[in-house]
Amino acid sequence: MKADVAAIGPGVWRVTIDGKATTVWTAVDDAGMWVHADGRVHYLANEADVRRSRTRSGSHDLSAPMPATVRAVLVEVGAQVHAGDTVVTLEAMKMELALRAPSDGTITAVHCQVGELVQAGVPLVEIA
Amino acid sequence: MFHRILIANRGEIAVRIIRACRELGIETVAVYSDADARAMHVRLADRAERIGPAAAQESYLSASAIIDAARRSGAQAVHPGYGFLAENAGFAAACGDASLVFVGPPPDAIARLGSKTAARRLVAERAVPVVPGEVPADQSDEAIAASVAHVGLPALIKPSAGGGGIGMRTVLGSESAIDQVRAARRDALAAFGDGTLYVEHLVERPRHVEIQIIGDRHGRLVHLGERECSLQRRHQKVIEESPSVAVNEALRADMGEAAVTAAQAAGYQNAGTVEFLLEQTAHGPRFYFLEMNTRLQVEHPVTEAVYGVDLVHAQLRVAAGEPLDWHSGRTPRGHAIEARIYAEDPAQGFLPQAGPLRLYREPRGPGIRVDSGFEEGDAIAVHYDPLIAKLIVQAEDRERAILRLRAALASFPILGVRTNVPYLLAVVEDDSFARGEIDTTWLDRQTAALVESLAAEQPSPAARAAASHALERAQRVPHATRTADPWTTLGAWRLGS
Numbered sequence: 001m002k003a004d005v006a007a008i009g010p011g012v013w014r015v016t017i018d019g020k021a022t023t024v025w026t027a028v029d030d031a032g033m034w035v036h037a038d039g040r041v042h043y044l045a046n047e048a049d050v051r052r053s054r055t056r057s058g059s060h061d062l063s064a065p066m067p068a069t070v071r072a073v074l075v076e077v078g079a080q081v082h083a084g085d086t087v088v089t090l091e092a093m094k095m096e097l098a099l100r101a102p103s104d105g106t107i108t109a110v111h112c113q114v115g116e117l118v119q120a121g122v123p124l125v126e127i128a
Numbered sequence: 129m130f131h132r133i134l135i136a137n138r139g140e141i142a143v144r145i146i147r148a149c150r151e152l153g154i155e156t157v158a159v160y161s162d163a164d165a166r167a168m169h170v171r172l173a174d175r176a177e178r179i180g181p182a183a184a185q186e187s188y189l190s191a192s193a194i195i196d197a198a199r200r201s202g203a204q205a206v207h208p209g210y211g212f213l214a215e216n217a218g219f220a221a222a223c224g225d226a227s228l229v230f231v232g233p234p235p236d237a238i239a240r241l242g243s244k245t246a247a248r249r250l251v252a253e254r255a256v257p258v259v260p261g262e263v264p265a266d267q268s269d270e271a272i273a274a275s276v277a278h279v280g281l282p283a284l285i286k287p288s289a290g291g292g293g294i295g296m297r298t299v300l301g302s303e304s305a306i307d308q309v310r311a312a313r314r315d316a317l318a319a320f321g322d323g324t325l326y327v328e329h330l331v332e333r334p335r336h337v338e339i340q341i342i343g344d345r346h347g348r349l350v351h352l353g354e355r356e357c358s359l360q361r362r363h364q365k366v367i368e369e370s371p372s373v374a375v376n377e378a379l380r381a382d383m384g385e386a387a388v389t390a391a392q393a394a395g396y397q398n399a400g401t402v403e404f405l406l407e408q409t410a411h412g413p414r415f416y417f418l419e420m421n422t423r424l425q426v427e428h429p430v431t432e433a434v435y436g437v438d439l440v441h442a443q444l445r446v447a448a449g450e451p452l453d454w455h456s457g458r459t460p461r462g463h464a465i466e467a468r469i470y471a472e473d474p475a476q477g478f479l480p481q482a483g484p485l486r487l488y489r490e491p492r493g494p495g496i497r498v499d500s501g502f503e504e505g506d507a508i509a510v511h512y513d514p515l516i517a518k519l520i521v522q523a524e525d526r527e528r529a530i531l532r533l534r535a536a537l538a539s540f541p542i543l544g545v546r547t548n549v550p551y552l553l554a555v556v557e558d559d560s561f562a563r564g565e566i567d568t569t570w571l572d573r574q575t576a577a578l579v580e581s582l583a584a585e586q587p588s589p590a591a592r593a594a595a596s597h598a599l600e601r602a603q604r605v606p607h608a609t610r611t612a613d614p615w616t617t618l619g620a621w622r623l624g625s
Contacts, residue, residue, distance in 0.1 A: 003593035005594055007597070011543075017593070024595075027487035035587060036541035036542075037590050038538050039537050039550060040550050040582075041549065066479055092510050093480055117483065
């Protein structure tokens with residue numbers, strides 16, 4: 001199977017496979033690639049994201065369960081935390097949500113700031 | 129006609145009203161919370177007034193903030209859109225007190241129709257059919273069973289003190305009535321400490337069919353046919369259409385007359401919608417008054433499409449005191465369907481989503497209308513309803529309208545947040561939908577299977593091929609050059625201020 005791909009506009013592609021042409025739209029964000037083809041939408045994590053998740057094995061990262069606004073960041077890099085400590089509070093859909101440390105450890109990275117709109121699944125704080 | 133009005137809303141409906149005003153030569157004043165300072169409705173309006181912080185309670189739901197903004201900006205009237213303060217009689221009255229025309233019904237009509245039970249009593253007095261039901265004065269088991277027979281099978285026995293479906297019993301055949309009465313009584317006593325029972329006719333698998341009405345200040349009140357809104361997920365309408373496959377000319381005339389009677393009973397003016405349940409019985413179709421929505425509906429464009437009218441123009445004309453020259457009994461032309469596009473993730477129980485619209489391209493073509501409050505590069509905020517856009521298609525008949533809707537959804541890419549577009553497509557592709565065999569329970573019965581089949585789908589070879597090209601290009605182009613054009617990133621600014 002041979003796919004012939006031509007860029008026909010910003011984020012718009014004409015893909016021809018076995019003589020059948022399809023218009024496909026793509027958009028990149030910080031963690032991957034959105035693709036829309038014939039009404040179906042998929043999100044593909046990109047190579048960089050795959051590499052990053054490999055180096056993180058053995059540690060934990062905390063991410064938002066849904067898109068939310070960061071209300072407070074209660075830790076900084078190097079801080080010691082105990083399991084159950086609140087590290088970040090989020091607000092989404094008029095609800096406040098606390099992200100708590102899953103285990104004792106040291107904060108190794110903070111990827112968010114107060115007021116920021118964050119997406120579901122994107123790591124906000126890393127603990128080792 | 130007004131020379132300047134304030135639009136007390138946001139998103140697609142604010143944009144839609146601004147466009148109507150522009151056509152009529154009316155200046156528009158947008159209002160915005162801090163979260164919406166750069167929103168599309170603010171960009172499009174002639175003026176904009178800040179009304180408070182992001183929380184709706186302190187901005188779009190703050191009657192005083194909105195009335196202050198209207199006074200500051202010199203607006204003569206306020207259009208509330210739908211939602212927020214649109215059905216708030218106190219707000220409508222406060223507009224009047226501030227010498228602002230409220231583009232909607234009189235406050236007392238809103239109040240009269242605000243309580244569902246009071247509204248049902250009001251219309252029942254004018255012989256508008258409501259779901260038959262009664263609280264028997266004689267509360268003995270035998271008397272309740274007799275009431276079941278009187279109301280008609282199938283029937284529901286409900287605790288009078290209840291709510292939320294607790295303690296409800298269904299009677300399908302008369303032989304089980306007395307047992308069900310006793311069971312309902314036990315449940316009612318246990319749950320509410322009150323064994324009083326209410327008997328209501330059970331409308332099985334009803335359709336939700338509503339009638340658009342509009343009245344002027346000179347006593348004319350007309351209807352503009354029906355919209356079928358049976359496709360609901362947890363009582364939220366998802367797809368609406370006009371006309372309904374279940375309504376013929378005679379039924380349309382009957383329901384239309386009932387809707388006009390109901391509106392007249394409430395002293396109604398301006399645009400409104402009378403909702404009915406419609407059931408098919410051995411004796412033909414039967415309809416029952418459900419409630420009246422005292423505002424412009426989300427799904428008003430399907431009526432506009434098949435009746436060739438502009439309801440927002442009409443609302444403004446009526447509010448300015450102009451007479452309406454429409455009449456009831458017009459025949460709808462062709463078929464129109466609306467699909468509501470939400471930022472929500474079907475795979476996560478339709479959890480609302482927020483985030484940037486990294487790519488947003490509306491479909492184009494004959495018979496396609498998109499009402500949206502967003503453009504590419506805008507963000508969906510966490511604070512409000514996650515409606516992104518309404519896609520409305522119109523064609524000669526229902527079959528062609530479905531084809532058009534399918535094609536339009538397939539070429540409506542929205543990337544950066546999860547949306548219900550793939551789910552809508554799966555609904556539209558369903559055979560039962562194509563045959564029009566739908567009722568208000570259909571979508572809730574189908575959703576789990578539809579979501580499951582969507583989740584199992586892998587990206588197509590074409591999607592993968594495009595993604596790999598796009599990834600390659602993204603890695604070649606430095607991040608800093610991938611910004612939007614300066615005209616949209618500059619934000620709000622004005623000459624000479």
